[in-house]
Amino acid sequence: MTIPRAARTQRRTRIQEEKEEQILQAALEVFSQRGFRGATIDQIAEVAGMSKPNLLYYFRTKEAMHRALIDRVLDTWLDPLRAFDADGDPQAEIASYIRRKLELARDFPRESRLFANEILQGAPHIEEELKGPLKSLVDEKAEVIRSWAGAGKIADCDPYHLIFSIWSTTQHYADFDVQVRAVLGQDQAGESRFEDAARFLEGLFVKGLEIRG
Amino acid sequence: MTIPRAARTQRRTRIQEEKEEQILQAALEVFSQRGFRGATIDQIAEVAGMSKPNLLYYFRTKEAMHRALIDRVLDTWLDPLRAFDADGDPQAEIASYIRRKLELARDFPRESRLFANEILQGAPHIEEELKGPLKSLVDEKAEVIRSWAGAGKIADCDPYHLIFSIWSTTQHYADFDVQVRAVLGQDQAGESRFEDAARFLEGLFVKGLEIRG
DNA sequence: GGATAATTTGACCGAATGGTAAACTACAAC
């Protein structure tokens, strides 16, 4: 039978896991660069080093590959926010959240761009995830921030817009990398970029959220 | 002769101006939603309410439409930064810059997304513009910010990353609109969103850049 | 009103794209 196409019914063989991983890596490379519609299965196949029908043996459609990628990325992408600790020191928590998000942008720019592409196009595949799990997590952490403000530990501010601003400033270095490089020039484009960004952003947010003396 | 295809040689007729504008509006709508590769000429033609060959009579290729759009958008997009006044009050200048950028994000989200799409895909069509005019303008304004810091009017900080952070936080409300709406829920999704964002961001940046007492 | 140029469209074309059919290979179980 040809039915089992990378059979989900039985447990997966080692070769299946390897190939699927290989394909997802290639798909990430291509999707993040050209977007869902701009990417072609042939391109992914070439990057993955296998034939197009072989790809489609493991993932029945182009959309299935994209879906698998998005699911995986969305999960790891929210880890830093989950680590937000209500009992920690607010300044330290915020600073380390910024640093973690910047590290993600530096180490996984393709994942960030994949996600950005999806949102930009109106999140056609993950609207439910945004309104469900994502919203719940943000609501929870917003409450933490609000409690800090209520306890006089940080300035009173809108916690949602605070989170948005941390997301946007950090992801900017992955999503708009080309622009950042163009503006900074080759000189400063080295490894110092992320250190400079981290220093600036931590300073901005920590000072910006201080209680006025 | 059929040569003049929306003749650039002679001055344009009124009908040409109207149709070209009509086409660019439709192209903006489609490109900003689906990206360059995801957009099709047929879709643009349908939105514009004319036949495909008629579009191609005014713009010889899909890329020509995109190009015309990008050129126009890039220009208006930088206006707020140009308005940055070295002789003004730093706090007021930064606050009003943030407000202007937020107004752009609110009033011209399609333009913002068009630009974001282009950058995300590696800016294949406008790399020169980024490295040339954009970089020059940013360099000039960064020098202004540095002089403010040198004169003790604002805290010492990296002016480039300051500009990046203003860009990213403000454009976030256009480019990631779907996510913002999903997280905030319908309740708060009304017109207050931009007012709340403006208040938060102005507070963050003004306080974050104060000289410590 | 007629000549001329500008505009518009239906029909079409070649290339690319997502996906399929079917045959072939590798290999494990017996």
Next chain:
DNA sequence: GTTGTAGTTTACCATTCGGTCAAATTATCC
């Protein structure tokens, strides 16, 4: 070694897409 199955590939198909062509239609100018 036969057989059944997972894995792989060649050839192919239907559709879509960017773009062209020639003919038709509509302004414009005298």
